[in-house]
Amino acid sequence: MKEVRVLSSTAILGYGFPEESFMAGLKRQPDIIAADAGSTDPGPYYLGSGVSFTDRHAVYRDLKFMLKAGRELGIPVIIGTAGGSGAEPHLRWTKDIVIEIARKEKLRFRLAVIHGEVKKEEVMNAYRSGRITELPPGMPLTEKDIEESTHIVGQMGIEPFIKALEGGAEVIIAGRAYDPAVFAAYPVWKGFDIGLALHMGKILECAAIAAVPGSGSDCMLGYLREDHFLLEPLNPERRCTVTSVAAHTLYEKSNPYILPGPGGCIDLTEAKFEQYNDNVVKVSGSRFALSAEYTVKLEGAKIEGYRTVSVAGARDPVFISKIDEIINGVRERVKNNFSEISVESYTLLFHLYGKNGVMGDLEPVKSITSHELGIIIETVACSQELANTICSFARSTMLHYGYPGRLSTAGNLAFLYSPSDFKAGEVYRFNIYHLIQVDDPCALFEKEILDIKEGHNGNQTC
Amino acid sequence: MGTRLVDIASVIRSKNAGPYELTFDIIFKSAEWFEKVKGLGVINKSFVSQLLCIPEDNVLAIIEFTPASAIKITIKRPIVSGDIGETDVYGAQQHAPLLNTEFEIL
Numbered sequence: 001m002k003e004v005r006v007l008s009s010t011a012i013l014g015y016g017f018p019e020e021s022f023m024a025g026l027k028r029q030p031d032i033i034a035a036d037a038g039s040t041d042p043g044p045y046y047l048g049s050g051v052s053f054t055d056r057h058a059v060y061r062d063l064k065f066m067l068k069a070g071r072e073l074g075i076p077v078i079i080g081t082a083g084g085s086g087a088e089p090h091l092r093w094t095k096d097i098v099i100e101i102a103r104k105e106k107l108r109f110r111l112a113v114i115h116g117e118v119k120k121e122e123v124m125n126a127y128r129s130g131r132i133t134e135l136p137p138g139m140p141l142t143e144k145d146i147e148e149s150t151h152i153v154g155q156m157g158i159e160p161f162i163k164a165l166e167g168g169a170e171v172i173i174a175g176r177a178y179d180p181a182v183f184a185a186y187p188v189w190k191g192f193d194i195g196l197a198l199h200m201g202k203i204l205e206c207a208a209i210a211a212v213p214g215s216g217s218d219c220m221l222g223y224l225r226e227d228h229f230l231l232e233p234l235n236p237e238r239r240c241t242v243t244s245v246a247a248h249t250l251y252e253k254s255n256p257y258i259l260p261g262p263g264g265c266i267d268l269t270e271a272k273f274e275q276y277n278d279n280v281v282k283v284s285g286s287r288f289a290l291s292a293e294y295t296v297k298l299e300g301a302k303i304e305g306y307r308t309v310s311v312a313g314a315r316d317p318v319f320i321s322k323i324d325e326i327i328n329g330v331r332e333r334v335k336n337n338f339s340e341i342s343v344e345s346y347t348l349l350f351h352l353y354g355k356n357g358v359m360g361d362l363e364p365v366k367s368i369t370s371h372e373l374g375i376i377i378e379t380v381a382c383s384q385e386l387a388n389t390i391c392s393f394a395r396s397t398m399l400h401y402g403y404p405g406r407l408s409t410a411g412n413l414a415f416l417y418s419p420s421d422f423k424a425g426e427v428y429r430f431n432i433y434h435l436i437q438v439d440d441p442c443a444l445f446e447k448e449i450l451d452i453k454e455g456h457n458g459n460q461t462c
Numbered sequence: 463m464g465t466r467l468v469d470i471a472s473v474i475r476s477k478n479a480g481p482y483e484l485t486f487d488i489i490f491k492s493a494e495w496f497e498k499v500k501g502l503g504v505i506n507k508s509f510v511s512q513l514l515c516i517p518e519d520n521v522l523a524i525i526e527f528t529p530a531s532a533i534k535i536t537i538k539r540p541i542v543s544g545d546i547g548e549t550d551v552y553g554a555q556q557h558a559p560l561l562n563t564e565f566e567i568l
Contacts, residue, residue, distance in 0.1 A: 250527055254479045255536075349546075362514045
């Protein structure tokens with residue numbers, strides 16, 4: 001029977017996996033080992049700043065297992081959305097880790113590095129020639145958005161990976177990639193059905209999250225065959241059930257039947273989920289529907305200001321009952337005290353845990369029922385200095401604010417730390433989340449091929 | 463006495479679906495419960511709009527997903543993930559009002 005076995009080590013590179021599960025995966029003789037390394041979930045900071053949301057030590061640990069196993073079995077190791085966001089600094093960071101592992105573990109391999117950062121000129125040209133569309137409920141793109149973003153990445157599909165495999169790559173690290181692509185590229189290259197391969201990839205990208213009990217830090221194996229695929233968790237404590245796998249299909253997407261990606265949609269209207277044996281689920285009927293135009297999703301972030309926060313709590317019931325008027329009073333004092341500073345140059349926020357700190361305006365419970373409040377005073381301003389000034393002044397004003405009925409005249413706030421205020425640095429926001437139309441799925445993504453010999457590279461660029 | 467959603471669902475959760483949308487999944491304990499609730503049509507735009515105090519237009523989709531015995535609700539995020547003033551970057555803790563929901567099911 002024709003079959004390809006894909007080992008997914010972990011939901012996000014750096015989230016880890018038990019060594020026993022990984023070994024169980026290797027025993028089943030996988031054809032490739034792959035992991036998705038990123039997500040937009042941690043918010044715009046990481047893409048905007050070029051920093052990874054995963055820890056270097058943790059990523060090194062996961063990659064070491066994967067690269068060594070790949071060389072021992074002579075199978076490709078594929079990583080997508082390197083460094084969490086897949087822009088140039090993230091990819092460089094991951095490449096350094098790969099080269100360090102190769103040096104320390106004396107590994108030799110042909111490395112393909114596929115870049116995911118898209119040049120601003122390229123995006124601007126596409127914008128001016130009408131090849132960019134918004135993804136509702138997002139807003140239409142503007143030239144200002146393109147100019148202001150610090151990094152723009154494109155979610156590559158399977159095609160750049162297939163090209164790298166054709167070029168003999170044994171290890172591929174890619175910038176921003178469509179999550180299923182790292183799992184689906186190899187099987188599609190080997191002639192397997194693209195709809196099934198992508199759907200399997202969509203589940204494998206979260207590794208054992210689709211099992212019960214679910215885990216983002218455990219391995220999962222996918223067996224792709226001609227007209228179906230199987231999913232097997234590699235930890236004996238977990239099972240794949242029809243419900244756990246079908247439920248995962250819902251995860252983080254708005255329509256579970258139609259999953260759009262680069263070049264088309266995975267169509268699950270005919271998908272069937274069946275219990276294959278006690279812990280394995282069989283999936284069939286997933287199809288791929290080509291779209292008329294090949295589009296790639298762009299993501300960009302820009303700097304919005306600088307943040308300072310102050311962390312405190314309150315336990316006084318009179319203070320808690322008057323919190324809204326106290327906050328209004330503090331705001332007025334801040335405005336009045338710095339009348340020369342334009343109120344447009346900063347945002348002052350009071351997050352009240354115990355009132356609506358988690359849900360904000362969506363919170364249906366309007367009255368405070370808690371005996372204590374957690375208070376985060378937050379300022380975002382056009383400079384760190386101004387953010388510090390406003391936050392510090394709001395904090396001291398709130399601490400000593402006199403309100404009607406006050407008994408606790410020594411201070412209103414319990415500070416958790418000294419210092420009470422924290423400079424959180426740059427604040428970013430997502431300003432690009434759009435589709436770019438391309439003629440060639442590989443055009444946006446440059447590729448380098450390097451022959452790594454115990455950590456030295458041959459610098460061969462394609 | 464209504465039937466509490468927590469008693470007939472095995473999963474009630476929220477999460478980002480990209481930075482602009484929040485998506486809520488209700489996975490029922492059985493296909494029977496799923497079919498019953500689906501048949502009643504009680505999880506609709508007006509229900510979600512009242513539950514979360516948002517305009518009906520911001521309820522982008524309500525989809526019944528039979529393979530998982532699930533109903534999925536997707537809304538426009540009141541504030542884009544990570545924007546200034548936003549309070550749940552991953553969107554993972556916005557499901558709580560669903561936990562208090564009750565329906566009249568005969």
